[in-house]
Amino acid sequence: MTTLTIDQNKYVCQTGESVLDALLRENVNLAFACKKGTCHSCMIRSTNVTPPQSAQSGLKNTLINQNYFLACQCYPEQDMHLKLPDQSDFYRMGTVVTNELLNRNTILLIIAFEDAFEFNAGQFVNLQRSDGLTRSYSIANVPQQSNTLEFHIRRLPGGKFSEWLHDEVSVGDSIAVSEPGGHCFYLPERHEQGILLVGTGTGLAPLAGILTDALAQGHTGPIHLFHGSREVEDLYRINEMHQLAEQHPNFNYTPCLSGTKIPDGFVMGRVNDIVFSQFTDLKGWRVFLCGHPDMVNQMKKQAFLKGAAIADIYADAFLVAQH
Amino acid sequence: MSNTLYERIGGEPAVNAAVELFYRKVLNDHRINRFFENADMDKQIAKQKAFFTMAFGGPNSYTGQDMRNAHAGLVKVGLNEDHFNAVMEHLGATLTELNVPGDLIAEAAAIAESTRKDVLGK
CATH class of the missing domain: 2.40.30.10 (Translation factors)
Structure with a gap:
């Protein structure tokens, strides 16, 4: 028997009972569907302990790293503090x-x-x-x-x-x-793996963080960054990225413009077309995609079809509020 | 043999290997990829995993009615026998590529085949 804590509330999880079943029995509102570990509807997070391995099977490694797990597959071995998806953030x-x-x-x-x-x-x-x-x-x-x-x-x-x-x-x-969220980040493993970073507009922000992190953690594999926008005036940090590329032989930077005025040093075209004309085989690569939702969704599929494993594709699509 | 087909094929790791191979084939097949056009990739992969687990006779909770409901929208936009056959083709090719023995492939195909009527809403 273990205790589950959510905010100030404590619930008992019986021996042989899953976290999901315990919470449902206690009338805690938690989304779920298949109860087989397939649909991932009941994914929640432990804030104090590493969940049992079997409850994290099939999750992205950056989710595992943050102690996310499937409530329906979790039979706790110790008391757990839980954070539900709809629980309000601490600011x-x-x-x-x-x-x-x-x-x-x-x-x-x-x-x-x-x-x-x-x-x-x-x-x-x-x-x-x-x-x-x-x-x-x-x-x-x-x-x-x-x-x-x-x-x-x-x-x-x-x-x-x-x-x-x-x-x-x-x-x-x-x-x-708020507290940070999202699973699009670098984990220091497989240092020799190729990394492809593709972003449009301010999609450069998370990619710049991931890039700095990977370089600081001694990533040795090739790292390619493609940053795209329509006009050169909408790109930024161009000189900084060129400098980084000079300092790190394994880092390569390609600024891309989809408009009609293309100054020297920039590649003409939409960023996804440019990437896939240069990379025909992404087998074994780690891919990060950030920016316009259409670009991100399209590239996710293309990267997968070019051989990248789904577990190695990390994407963050911007959600644009309408007002 | 008392082991289930799911266990004999290799359990969850086998399913994971099969799903990516299979889904690439499906997305590259112009006969059927329009049915997957607007699908979220991560959710689709999870569904394909469930499909393979079922085809291997592994733990799953899908009923005929679930299969009917899940595909009803696709039947409305033209899902038919030819499309089902194309998916069966890719299932067989995937398992062959993974060196699954022929008799096990036949067993998996028979399980998948048993969903035909429900998937096509007949």
């Missing part, structure tokens, strides 16, 4: 220390915290305004001593939150930040 206050333009429509926003903020490079957080308006943004930096989070935020026409960040937020202002 803490940070202070804006930088708000400056990266290009004509994208700002670099840096938020500092008093204590360390734990996350994996490539994850996202929710930012919340005092009236409750909330949006998700990818973190662009790697965890470090300075306790800061860095974001690249594009001004969306009519976008309430991005216009507020661009026009009204200044250095010294406070902003509420």
Whole structure:
């Protein structure tokens, strides 16, 4: 018999009873469907212990790493603290220390915290305004001593939150930040594996974090970054990426433009077309895709068909709020 | 032999190996890939795993009615015998490629074949 804790509430899990069955018996509202470990509907997270291995079978390794598990397959061996998917996030206050333009429509926003903020490079957080308006943004930096989070935020026409960040937020202002989420990040394993990073627009943010992390952790395999937009004015960090490529022989950077004006040093075309004209076989590669949802979904399928294993494809599609 | 086909084929690791191979074949087949056009890849892979587990006679909770409900929308947009045959073709080719013995392939094919009426809503 073990105890399951959710917030302040404690529930008993009988011997031979799954976490899902225990919670359902206790009238805790948790989504589920097949109860066979196939549909992944009942995936939840342990915040205190590593779940039994059998409850994590078939999950992405970045989910396993964060102690996600399938409630229907979990017969606890010790007391567990649980976090359900719909449980409200814990927010803490940070202070804006930088708000400056990266290009004509994208700002670099840096938020500092008093204590360390734990996350994996490539994850996202929710930012919340005092009236409750909330949006998700990818973190662009790697965890470090300075306790800061860095974001690249594009001004969306009519976008309430991005216009507020661009026009009204200044250095010294406070902003509420949720716990990090998402499973699109680098794990330090298979150092010799090829890594393909493809992003459009501010999709560079999580990719830049993942890239920095992989290089810092001594990844030795080839790393290729493709960053695409329509016009050169909508790309950013171009010089920094070229410099990184000079410093690291295994890192390769290709800026891509889908518009008509193509300066020297840029490749013409849509980023997915360019990538797949250069990479015909992705067997054994780790692939990270971030940016426009259509691009991400299309590339996910293409990468899979080119031989990348589904477990090696990490994607973060931007969800764009309509108002 | 008392072992189930699922165990004899190699259990969950065998299913995982089969699913990726199979799903690539399906997505590359112009006869049937339109039925998968708007599907989320990760969810599809999970469903294919369930399909293979069932075809191998492994633990599954699918009833004839589930198969009917799941495919009703596709039947409306034209899912027919030819498409079912194409999927059976890929199932056989996948297992052959994984060096599963012929008699086991035949067993798996027979289980998959038994869902034909429900899948096609007949």
